[in-house]
Amino acid sequence: MMKKIDLNGRRALITGAGGGIGRAMALRLAEDGMKLALVGRDPEKLVRTAALTGRPLDMLVLPVDLTKPRGIDDVMHIMEGHFKGLDVLINNAGMALNKSFEETTLDEYDRIMAINARVPFELCRRCLPLLRTSDCPTIINIGSVVSHKGYVHQAAYAASKHALLGMTKALAKEVAPEGIRVHMLSPGGVYTDMVKIARPDLSEEGMIAPEEVAELAAFLIEHRGNGVIDEIEIHRAGKEPFL
Numbered sequence: 001m002m003k004k005i006d007l008n009g010r011r012a013l014i015t016g017a018g019g020g021i022g023r024a025m026a027l028r029l030a031e032d033g034m035k036l037a038l039v040g041r042d043p044e045k046l047v048r049t050a051a052l053t054g055r056p057l058d059m060l061v062l063p064v065d066l067t068k069p070r071g072i073d074d075v076m077h078i079m080e081g082h083f084k085g086l087d088v089l090i091n092n093a094g095m096a097l098n099k100s101f102e103e104t105t106l107d108e109y110d111r112i113m114a115i116n117a118r119v120p121f122e123l124c125r126r127c128l129p130l131l132r133t134s135d136c137p138t139i140i141n142i143g144s145v146v147s148h149k150g151y152v153h154q155a156a157y158a159a160s161k162h163a164l165l166g167m168t169k170a171l172a173k174e175v176a177p178e179g180i181r182v183h184m185l186s187p188g189g190v191y192t193d194m195v196k197i198a199r200p201d202l203s204e205e206g207m208i209a210p211e212e213v214a215e216l217a218a219f220l221i222e223h224r225g226n227g228v229i230d231e232i233e234i235h236r237a238g239k240e241p242f243l
């Protein structure tokens with residue numbers, strides 16, 4: 001029988017929690033009684049997420065641009081002081097870019113690599129000492145079908161999500177002996193602001209709902225059997241996997 005963890009009172013840090021998949025994961029994990037550090041750039045969106053949980057006092061709202069020099073330091077400082085440890089890290093904040101290869105500037109390449117690959121790398125590095133104090137330490141990185149494939153006008157996005165996948169695989173092996181579980185969720189098109197901007201041609205019908213991704217995240221955190229799930233690719237039913 002697979003062991004199911006009681007998440008009540010356990011602590012998670014979720015980046016990009018002001019909307020889309022991040023907000024859906026926050027609401028799902030709050031339902032199970034988790035205390036959450038909600039990170040994103042827009043304070044109003046984070047406060048809204050905290051309010052929607054119905055338990056705003058258990059939520060730590062951290063409006064920070066994670067790519068700014070002191071961004072991660074500030075998050076770690078406040079979160080450590082408040083939570084005194086951590087059970088779950090979810091690297092979800094990210095950006096997409098829909099531009100031809102030649103039109104993509106180096107500045108855009110650096111910006112997308114920073115939030116999609118460099119920030120998760122540094123947050124994992126900084127959170128590992130805290131996760132070691134937990135009895136259910138879990139990291140979930142939100143990749144994409146673009147972690148595996150390349151599509152036109154998505155070279156920079158694909159490069160960043162491939163980088164995140166490589167890092168996730170290596171880290172998962174490195175910390176497995178300590179009981180730290182590292183997973184990647186790689187969805188296709190999820191109906192959020194990101195996809196509305198990147199692919200305005202797609203409609204909500206037939207798209208993956210953010211709540212479906214949130215449910216899988218909750219499953220990975222709650223279930224700690226002997227069989228470990230490295231990665232879940234989430235495809236749109238009846239479609240080739242693509243954003």
Ligand SMILES: NC(=O)c1ccc[n+]([C@@H]2O[C@H](COP(=O)([O-])OP(=O)(O)OC[C@H]3O[C@@H](n4cnc5c(N)ncnc54)[C@H](OP(=O)(O)O)[C@@H]3O)[C@@H](O)[C@H]2O)c1
Nearest residue numbers: 016020021040041042065066092093094144189190192194
């Ligand atoms: N939607 C899809 O089809 C899809 C498919 C596969 C993978 N994904 C991945 O899923 C994740 C969530 O995306 P989403 O679809 O939910 O899009 P979204 O609604 O646009 O959410 C992205 C979040 O990332 C935050 N963020 C971006 N840059 C940041 C920065 N520098 N510092 C702090 N926070 C930052 C944003 O915060 P603010 O709003 O406050 O700026 C926002 O809350 C991303 O990693 C994305 O690549 C999405």
